[in-house]
Amino acid sequence: MEPLELDRPKEECGIFGVFAPKTEVAKLTFFGLFALQHRGQESAGIAVSDGSTLRFHKGMGLVSQVFTEQMLSELQGDLAVGHTRYSTTGVSEIKNAQPIVCQSIVGGVAVAHNGNLINTAELRTKLAAEGVVFTSSNDSEIIAHLLSRHLALGVDEAVRLTMEQIKGAYSVAVLLPDKVVAFRDPLGVRPLAVGRVRDGWMVASETCAFAPVGGKVDRELCPGEMVVLDATGMRFRQVVPSGAEKMCLFEFIYFARPDSRMYGTTIYSARERMGQQLAIEHPVEADIVVPVPDSGIPAALGYSRHSGIPFKEGMTKSRYIHRTFIQPDQKMREMGVRMKLAPLEDHIRGRRIVLVDDSIVRATTTKQLVRLLFEAGAAEVHVRITAPPITNPCFYGIDMAGKGELAAAQMSIEEICKSVGATSLGYLSIEGAVHAVGREESAFCLACFNGNYPLPVPEDISKHAFETPPDVGAMAAIQTRD
Ligand code: SF4
Structure with missing residues (x-):
C-alpha cells in the first residue's frame, strides 16, 4: 500500500529466482527483491526448497516490512523464488500475495508471475470444473495449477503444455524441489533476465537485481524461451516458437530501474x-x-x-514518504x-x-x-x-x-x-x-499509445475483470510442505 501516489502507471510485479547451494538463498532473494521493489510495493514473498521441503513466507507491505532477519534464517534451502507485487485496487490482500504455493506429484511448487493472462476466465472455469479449488483471486494461481498437473511428464513437457494453454503477457519463475524454472511469453511483453552468482544462477525481472547480490548478467531470456537452473547448471530451451518480439515500451520510459539493461541498452x-x-x-x-x-x-x-x-x-x-503506512487526512x-x-x-x-x-x-x-x-x-x-x-x-x-x-x-x-x-x-x-x-518499431508493444494490441483482448473484458472475488481466507505466514 502506498498512501500517496503520483498519477503514474503501475507495474504489477517483480520476480526473482536463484539456484545457489552453499548460499543463504533466502537472504540473497530478499536483496534481489529489494532491488525490484519499484515493480510492486503492496506485498512480497519468498519460497525456498532444500530438496525435500518447501518453506515460504509472504506478507503485505514492502520487502523490508515483510521480512525480518529471523524469518529469513528460518527459510533454509539451496534454491528460492521471490516476488514483489503491486495489485489493482480492492485486491491487495494476503491471499493474492505471491509466490503461489501448491502441491504436485513431485512435491511443493511455488510460482512467481509478472504480467496478465488474457484467458483467465476461461481457464479458471475449466480448472474449477475439473475440481481445482482456488485459494487466491489472481491469474498466477492458474499457472501454478496447470504446471503442477503436468509435472508427471517432466519439467520441459509441463512448461510446454502450460505455455500452450495460457495466453497473455507473462514472465514466470517456478520453484520445484530441486530446480528453478523460468519462462517468458512468446511475445516477450514483460522482461526476464538470467544472471550468474558465485556458486549458482539467477533469474530476475530486471538485471538491476543481480549486482547487489554479487551477480553478473548472463543475458535476457528470449520470448517463448525457458531456462532451468539446477545442480547440472543452466539449461535453455526454446519452448514455443516466437514469431515476433513485443516488449513493453513503458519499461524503457518509466517502469524499469535506470541501471537495468533491456534490449541491449x-x-x-x-x-x-x-x-x-x-x-x-x-x-x-x-x-x-x-x-x-x-x-x-x-x-x-x-x-x-x-x-x-x-x-x-x-x-x-521526499525519499521516505512511501515508507509510512500512516494515511494522510483529506486536507x-x-x-x-x-x-x-x-x-x-x-x-x-x-x-x-x-x-x-x-x-x-x-x-x-x-x-x-x-x-x-x-x-x-x-x-x-x-x-x-x-x-x-x-x-x-x-x-x-x-x-x-x-x-x-x-x-x-x-x-x-x-x-x-x-x-x-x-x-x-x-x-x-x-x-x-x-x-x-x-x-525497430515492430519489436515493441505500443498498444497503450496506438491501440494496436499484439494479443487479442475481448472487448467486454476490463482490466479489473481479471481479478475475481477472493474465495478462501488468508494464508498462514509460514507453512512447511513435504
Ligand atoms: S506498451 Fe503494451 S504492455 Fe506496455 S503498458 Fe502499454 S499496453 Fe501495456
Missing part, C-alpha cells in the same frame, strides 16, 4: 536519448530544464544536452504532490522552465506540478513528456486507468495543455521513443 541511456529526441521534436526557448524527480532526470539531462539549456533541479523529493491528501515534492524556489523564481516528466495518465499530477512551479515564481512552464500520449488501457500487467480516465483519450494535446495550466506541452512521438531505445 541501459534504461538510463535510453531515457537520456528520449530527452534528446524530445528536444529535437519540441524545442522551446527557456532558461532551465527541470526534471520531475527521479524518473525524469535522465531525459531532462538529454533535453538539456541537446538544447543547450542548463539542467537545474527545481524540486526535491493533506488534497495537497497531492506537495507531500512528495518540494519546490526549490531560488532555482525557479522568474525563470522560464522546461519541465521534463515521463508520462501523463489522468493529468492530475501534471496539473499540480505546474501549479507548484508557478506558485514558486516560475515565469513559464513548458511541459515535455517522454511517453507518447496514452490513449488506451493496458491489459498486459500494467495498471494505468480505464480509457475514460486517460487524459489523452479524452482531450487533444492543446486541451490537456490548457487543463494543466502549462505554457506549452509536447509529447515525444512513438517513432522518437522507439528510435531512442534503438530497436
